[in-house]
Amino acid sequence: MSPVILNLTKICYGYPGGPLVLDDLDFHLHAGDRIGLVAPNGSGKTTLFHIVMGLLKPLSGTVEAFGEARKVETDFVEVRRRMGLLFQDADDQLFSPTVLEDVAFGPLNLGKSREQAVAVAVKTLDFLGLNGFEDRVTYKLSGGEKRLVSLATILAMEPEVLLLDEPSTGLDSSTKEKLIDILNTLDLSFVLISHEFDFLSQTARHIYTMEGGRIRFDRELNIHTHRHAHLMGNQPHRHV
Amino acid sequence: MINAPFADGHSWMHGIDPRLRVIGAVVFAVVVAVSYEFAVLFAALILSLSMALSARLAFRDVVHRLLTPLIFLLLLWAVLPWSYEGDALTTLGPVVITRPGVILCAQISVKTVSLMVAFMALLATMTVDTLGHALNRLRLPDKMVHMLLITYRYLFVIEQEYQRLVRAMKIRNFHPKTNLHSYRTYAYLVGMLFVRASERARRVHGAMICRGFNGRFVSLREYPPRIRNPVFCLFAVLSLVMLVALEWLT
Numbered sequence: 001m002s003p004v005i006l007n008l009t010k011i012c013y014g015y016p017g018g019p020l021v022l023d024d025l026d027f028h029l030h031a032g033d034r035i036g037l038v039a040p041n042g043s044g045k046t047t048l049f050h051i052v053m054g055l056l057k058p059l060s061g062t063v064e065a066f067g068e069a070r071k072v073e074t075d076f077v078e079v080r081r082r083m084g085l086l087f088q089d090a091d092d093q094l095f096s097p098t099v100l101e102d103v104a105f106g107p108l109n110l111g112k113s114r115e116q117a118v119a120v121a122v123k124t125l126d127f128l129g130l131n132g133f134e135d136r137v138t139y140k141l142s143g144g145e146k147r148l149v150s151l152a153t154i155l156a157m158e159p160e161v162l163l164l165d166e167p168s169t170g171l172d173s174s175t176k177e178k179l180i181d182i183l184n185t186l187d188l189s190f191v192l193i194s195h196e197f198d199f200l201s202q203t204a205r206h207i208y209t210m211e212g213g214r215i216r217f218d219r220e221l222n223i224h225t226h227r228h229a230h231l232m233g234n235q236p237h238r239h240v
Numbered sequence: 241m242i243n244a245p246f247a248d249g250h251s252w253m254h255g256i257d258p259r260l261r262v263i264g265a266v267v268f269a270v271v272v273a274v275s276y277e278f279a280v281l282f283a284a285l286i287l288s289l290s291m292a293l294s295a296r297l298a299f300r301d302v303v304h305r306l307l308t309p310l311i312f313l314l315l316l317w318a319v320l321p322w323s324y325e326g327d328a329l330t331t332l333g334p335v336v337i338t339r340p341g342v343i344l345c346a347q348i349s350v351k352t353v354s355l356m357v358a359f360m361a362l363l364a365t366m367t368v369d370t371l372g373h374a375l376n377r378l379r380l381p382d383k384m385v386h387m388l389l390i391t392y393r394y395l396f397v398i399e400q401e402y403q404r405l406v407r408a409m410k411i412r413n414f415h416p417k418t419n420l421h422s423y424r425t426y427a428y429l430v431g432m433l434f435v436r437a438s439e440r441a442r443r444v445h446g447a448m449i450c451r452g453f454n455g456r457f458v459s460l461r462e463y464p465p466r467i468r469n470p471v472f473c474l475f476a477v478l479s480l481v482m483l484v485a486l487e488w489l490t
Contacts, residue, residue, distance in 0.1 A: 053450050055449065089443070092443040093447045097389075097392070105451060109453055114462070117460070139397065154451075157452070
């Protein structure tokens, strides 16, 4: 078995004045895992990601990442360096005026020199097929471009794990294809939240659901195809 | 919402270290603001116009930007000449136009135009983020600089959210009238904008922390030492000394 990267035990979390969103949640991520999470809105998927990154503190339970318990703010500095979180809304992630500055922001914070940071940023943009985007203004990008640039800002920090919060939402089919290609080319572990089974089935190896504030590992969704026959089966159609 | 037509140029002025330009603009503003001699004010006007020329600003854009302050100046010209006390210059029917009133208006007008043009030439020729980084390197508090930069970036997002809320009101047939319902609706609109802005701020801060933000922005832009920097300094010091001397001697 590959080493455990992330180990959450008995995590509880609720927003002030509300019910528990996460209730005794257990979660393990091994190196090389590619996990998809499907669950209704408001079931705590985003909250889970924010707890892993240390943006929210769980009411109880322990977060263990890269072999160490992470409790206080300073513990999470290393976690944030080795794990990249892609936010649901790209406008939350891109705050620098130009694309190059935004992508170089992470590497600069990691203590790289200007030249190194720019080199990493340019390399990452090239990898994502975003050549020539360096001087584009971030708020003038289209939705799909914003998503890819956000991904670039994360990848430029050379993380070991990606946490992707609904990366495919609002993308047209060609950008979605591109994103699927990118995720399959990257040799990274990731956890992916999505509502789109199509997208999940092409990227994740295991798909789980969340229910009652927990991840149901006993109820894995299996991607499958099967042959069957019925009248008019030669016409394009959908099964509901 | 904000367009920066002057920031893209490649003139002599655009390549000068932004810090020098910021300092130059501030000192120029102070000197012009405390001067009253017309010789000084017109010299300042000529100076700022020549700076605008050397920055190769488009004449039309400069005039366009001057329109708003000109409206304000018109207002002054409409009120001050007859409301200010002093010796009469001329009388228009029952209204007495005073000499000090007219002089004051003229001073304010020349000051306004020369300062506006100087700021266009010196400061508008850099992007807002360059300005932010320049202020940062001039040891202005980090918090102020961050507020400037982040406001600039998110003004557009907040404007979009505003438009979205207004659309939501319009499609449900909201027509503003002078009644409590309209006032309340507008209050909700403003309240919602504040709530959304603060939620947005929380998320953006989270995203920044995730990327290792520790309270300092590092700028990618570099302004290497160039011969034009000391030339600009020399020129600026000489002209400012000239202005001050003119004011003092006359």
